[in-house]
Amino acid sequence: MTGSADPFGTEGLRAAVLASWRDSPTRLREDAATEADLVRAGYRDRLLTELAQNAADAAAKAGVPGLVSVRLDGRTLSIANTGAPLDLSGVHALTALRASGKAEAATVGRFGVGFTAVLAASDDIEFRSTTGSLHFSRTRTREALRETGIATPDGGAASTFLAPALRLVWPVEAPPASGFDTEVVLRLHADVDADALLAVMRDEAANLLLELPALQSIRIADAEFTSAVRELGDGLQELRVTGPDEHRTWWQFRTPRARWLLPVRNGKPHAAPHDVLRAPTRSDEELSLPALLIADIPMQPDRRRLLPGTRVTELASGYADFARALPPGDRLVLVPAPGFARSEADGLLREALVRELQTHSWLPVVVADAAGRRTESDPADAETAGLADGLGHGIDSDGGAVPTAVPTRASVFPYLTPELAHLLDDVVGPLVIPGLSGRAHTEALAVLDVHRLGLARLAELSGGVDRPPAWWRDWYVALEPFVVDPLTAEELGALAVPLADGRLVTGPRTVVLDDMLEVPIPLHWARLVHPEAAHPLLSRLGARSATAEELLADPALHADLTDHPDDPDLIDAVLRLAAYADPDALPSWLGMIELPDTTGELLPADELLLPEAPLYALLAEDAPLGIVAKEVVDEYGAQALRAVGVGWDFGVVAESDPTGPDHHLDDEEAWWEGLPEEPSEFAAVRDLDLVDDIAWPDALHQLLAEPQTRRLLADPDGYTAWWLRRHARLDGVTLGHYRHPRDTEFTGLLPEFAVPGLSDTNLEVLRSVLANPEQITTDLADALLAALADPANNPEPEVVSRAHRHLAAAASRLDLTELELPERVRALSGAAVPAIGAMVLDLPWFGLVLPSDRLVLGDQETASGLATLLDLPLVSESVTAEVLGAGRRTSWSAEPLGVVLRQLFSLAPQEGELVLHEEDLRVRLSGAVAGTVSVPWWRSGTETHIRIPVAVDGTPPATS
Template sequence: MRDPYDTEALRASTLSAWTDSPTRLREDAATEADLVRGGYRDRLLTELAQNAADAAARAGVAGRMRVWVSGRDLHVANTGAPLDLGGVHALTALRVSAKTSGVGRFGVGFTAVRSVSEEIEFRSTAGGVHFSGARTRSVLTDAGLDVPDAGVPVLRLVWPAEEPPAVGFSSEIILRDVEVPGLLDAMRAEAIDLLLELESLVSIEIGEDRFERTIEGEGLETVKVGDLEWWQFRTAHARWLVPVSDGVPTVVTSDVLRAPTRSDEELSLPVLVVADVQMQPDRRRVLPGAHLERVAGGYGEMIASFPARFRTRLVPVPGFPRSEVDGILREQVLRESVSARWLPSVTGENLIPSRAMVLPGLTDELGELLADVFPDLVRAALSGPRHTGALAAVDVHRIGLAGLAEMLTGIDREPRWWGRLYDALTPLVTDGVAAEELAALPVPLSDGRTITGPRTAVLGAGVSGVGSVQWARLVHPDAVSPLLSRLGAVEATATDLLSDTALEALLEDLDWDDSDAVGDTVTSVLALAASAGELPSWIGSLPLEDSDGELRAADELLLPDAPLAGLLVEDSPFGLVADSVVAHYGPAALRAVGVGWGFGTVTDDLPTGPDHDLDEEDSWWASLAEDPAVLTAVRDLDLVDEQRWPDALTQLMSDPATRAAVQARDGYTAWWLRTHARIDGERLGSYRAPSDFTFAGLLDPLDHPNADDVAAALAPGSCDSAWFTGLVLSRLADPSRSPTPAVITRAHRLVADAVTSGRVELDELDAPTKVRAVSGRLVDPPDAIVLDRPWCVAAVPADIAILSSMDTASSLASILDVRTASESIDAEVVGMGRVSSWDREPGAVLACAEMGVELPVGQVVVHRELVVRLSGAVEGEHHLAWWVAVDGTTHCAQSWERPRGR
């Protein structure tokens, strides 16, 4: 048999050593047994794959490996360099390796075959060898040596083999009489890891299953084995792999150091690492003194090669190391992660984590705004909760909303930028705590200043194009955002801003000689006034240029075409506002601050006294029974030209505000008009509304298109004052007047009511020289009689009778200085009547029912014909329907009975 490796000499040498030193035999047997039971247990495929990878690397070919079963024999074939003499020597020497490079630095790895078989054949294209437990025992017996207790050292004696390897392979190892069940399944589970670890191998076939590895790309490579995928990055002393599923890398929760194949050194790194590390002979543990620190070199570059959104997954999160090696590697990896430039910023550049800062909850919109302000800010995609632990592990500085607000202090940006910033911050303000953290947020104002904190700022509601507002912290319109309201800024309308007492103080202290200050104030106020509602009266102190180029208070000026201008007296204190001011700001804004168009008004809630600078206000206030709840009055009525009052009334009724004031009868305006306004020389209060006939014939109706609308400013429907009561008395005595009997009677009743009720004192009235009888005839007071008893009505002639009401007749008699009927007439009933009672007289019952009055109670004397003899102011016998004697007896004529047939 051909023996290219001179195995016979090798056997002789080994046997001689054993014969010379039986102890050596026992040592070799024990060593082989220890390796099988310890260092190389469960590593059969791993060790053979490492040898196959070395063979492929030496031959410079893509390594292929095939495993199959034939009966009870296990076959393992590989491509690459064939077996050579040095390899045979390494196979037979338990402590020697012929390898000068590659993953297997020790030949002892082949010992793994002994874990499954004692009969091993190594076929190679250059010649094979055979190891046999049975033949080794036979040799020991022939040499007179005892078989050691540990068993025979099968791999120390080698014989030549003639069979070539399987076609297509350079080497084939055959393990005889192997317990096959389950063995191939275990190898299949190892195959994928081996293809990742041993780059010289590109495929492994186990039975009918083929595992093949491909690598694509540069830098961050894509490694695929079947349907499985990894991203791989190479550094000087390691390869780093991360499993990928659907394009998303998956963090490794636990693994072991691979050097290059799996060791027993447990790791907790988030990636797989295949490192160039010195290992102990069995490759299960790191060799003491191995340079582990260099393994992590370039880890930061690896992180930077990954898509930005996945990079934090590669940072080891804090935890207890799984081994001493794990602790060393974690520390070095973290050091690399902290100091390398890989963390994406809002600008798109990579940051060194230890110099970066993160704002939790940062959005893309907010990040875009802050990019040019804080370039060291971590991008939004990495600022969420899932990245918090990783960023903390690499010492990224965490800033909250309070820190951001502080950092923004002093930043100079356009108001529009601030407005966008507030909108972008809104999603981060989820509760009161977050709002409190932004209490110091800078806020740009309309006057160009920037203040700290929104709580003292004012938001213009519906206010735009205003410019500066010196008296209020008005937020610039371009910076307005709903967030500022949530942070405490107060919303204010143009009306609110122009009603601010700070503006009142500003106007009081304003130096009219300071043209810049005046110009700024006027511009600010009038820009707001165009959209304002009702404003306080003090706003009228705003200085404006008049038609003569002088400054005057707004409420002392009229618009050039104001209707009021043609109604006032020639020496009116009002001037005209300059045309240029009107052209620049518009009539609406000027009218809002008090520049006159029509009549101005004064409004005061809960006024405390006559302190509103109104004409005759004291007199009106004194006429009130109690203080008004609200004062609304028209100003400057005393400046109207008396000849222009008809036009003035038209103007007053054209404005809703002044119209309402005129129509409030108890208000100042209606009172003043009744008392002081004159038309055709007569006080307005002496005219009646055309629709009011209370004093028709005595008072003239106002001839005006709005006469009925201004009724509150005309004569009342009662005698409410001494002046009006005297006017009614004088009109009753006026021979040019022709009131009807009903008006005369009503007027007398209202005059009497005024005195009886106490509204008018008797001594406030002058007795008339003539009095008006019911018939309308004017008579001298001594000739007139005030009817104070209803039974006297039929007895006193209408030409001298004065009628009001029986209850107030005595008061009317005193007012007119006229006698009453009861005082001036004596009466005697002529003849006897029938004494009866009211309830016994059917005629009385029917008559009361017809008139709708209650039936009297008591005695009545019924006369067939009632004749009463009168004396005094009225004399003669009179046929009457009824009479009440002095003693209280009622006499009546039987004529109350209704005629038959009615």
């Protein structure tokens, strides 16, 4: 302290104040009322706040760390601080209710009216400083009024008047506490709860360190609160406030007009709870902003309310810079949440902050330059870029440049994934980064007026994208997690799909997938997805799956080939696709594509053979088949060529639901006309008519060797077996006129089929093309009749009988007008006799009396049919028989001989009478044969005549 007893001239100050009161009693009243109002209202609870402001100004002025210490000694409270000591202007400010000792605009009101806050706790105050100390006392002020005879406003004694306590000041010889430059000592009112006052100060300490950056430490009794600031870069600072029971961290950013603070927990910023405007200390202007606002702004004298007309919206300037300084994933925390304003100032500030955020580039986005590369520009270019196209850059936590955009020019896709973001960056322009696209950020982005994208919009935009097929597969992979129900699938109905032929089409429902393809094949008749772009998502969105076989069976392809069978692009696509197809499942009309043969002539594929085809050796010399050019084989491979009909071995024609004999097969119309009904499936071996007759043994081996032709040989009703029976010849005999080696029905009539090297299994397959006794056709009937009539043949009588029986059984199915009846027939005697005079034996007992060379025998059941077939009379119609003699009439059951005969010849129970003749049994014949003959037995109607004794000659009597 200075050695002067009154270094600040307080005696003159007192004299001047007393003189003004003496001259103007109103002035005394005004000073008293003003001081009382400030204590009761404006500064009623701001004791530590106002003294801390003074301490902050002193520290800032001295350029030293601001330290504040609050101590309680009994009923004496002291608040000490470091910094610039008291000077004369400060003394003037302390004693003037309407003046402030501000040295510059940056201070917050050093020793202004805020010092009045001490009166809420004390009327006896000492202001101690290293340059001199002062004493304020309401008691001493009353004494001075009394001593000078100044009348109080109410006319009463000075001792009862509530005189101003801070207008008169006296010097005092008392230095500040050791280590401090200034100390305010308060002798507390009797009604002040000292402990409660300290508790309130402890609650205020942390906030004061936030609001007054010049202060670094505030000690309240034994509790110390400290603050520390660390630079984070790009204007962002970390402010840590530590107390006895708390440790709070804030991110701090300074703009030209304000200071903003965001609370940080576990390294992540969070929106601040509802607060008040801090100007710089707490006011009564309520705010609902996401960050604390600390600003030097005009306030009313009590610093609780804004001065009318204050332009608070200017405080929003630079707020977007604060957002850009934050890590990209944390920036939306600064967006004010929708809600009602808590005050007029709050409403103005919220609107200004939203407008500031909406119109500046700070929102982290995914973007790409014109070449499709991610934009990575220098942060220094951010402002220029933002002005030019709405894009700028921020700095991420690793110091790298982060593309930013003006929010109103950006788009957001909800729940954007990194994979989708990478693909969308240059499709939709500035796109909000994945980390800010979740549900938690929806509200903030809506406040910023960021355009919201849906799946339908992405699908629409995809139609204008030019990318390689692999990009599209990645695109579908990235979209798949978003397709969770039919509704989202419907939104992607306009999704673009790249085709194998290079086109880009709209709508998965219009395309076809074939998962077997490994390389793209341009199919102009079908919308085939490029194999490198194919993905299961397309199936979920309605794409149809089709095999190579289905694509090659497309009616659109059939129509194209019909019109342009020589189109090189079409042929190329067909052959490349055929390499992936099952040849057995392809339509025969693919054979119409035209390919060059070895001479360069274009021929349909089904009129060409592959080089060294085994079929070539089987063909007749004049067969109209060429050899496909070697370069075609080298380019597409034999498998693809065989699939479309180029021959190697026997080809197959197949069709579902055929409509007629339109397959260009030899004699197909005749086969079709003979069918009982139209087939639902058609398959046949083609080119059988081109086989050389001498090559049929090898041809049969070839047909049996391939499964697809072997099964057609096994179908007796199919075209293939039908044609072979009628037209294929071995040694000049059609196959249908050969009997199977295991069949003896026609031994001696038909030649036995004999081709070397055939297995038993293959011989069984060939039953369908050889003579079948149970399926006599007109052609086979002609052959059998001719064989029976040929005297060179010597079939056994039993064979003849069976042949006649099979012919008779088939008579009802045959068109008898087509049969060529020979002049001879095979008689019971085994001789081929003239048909004239022959009769069909229908009653067996006539065989006992008629010549065997006039009888044609099948069996009794089919005799009528055989007679019709051969155009011969029946015996029963040509010869009449009469039994001579009456005989003895009895029954089969009453006559012992009848019982014996039934058991001897295993006869069923007989009907009619049994007539026994003890003498010779004679029958008189008339008609085609006349005379009387003796017979061992005879039937006449239901009567059976037997001569006794029976001549047992091995022939039982007829019983039916």
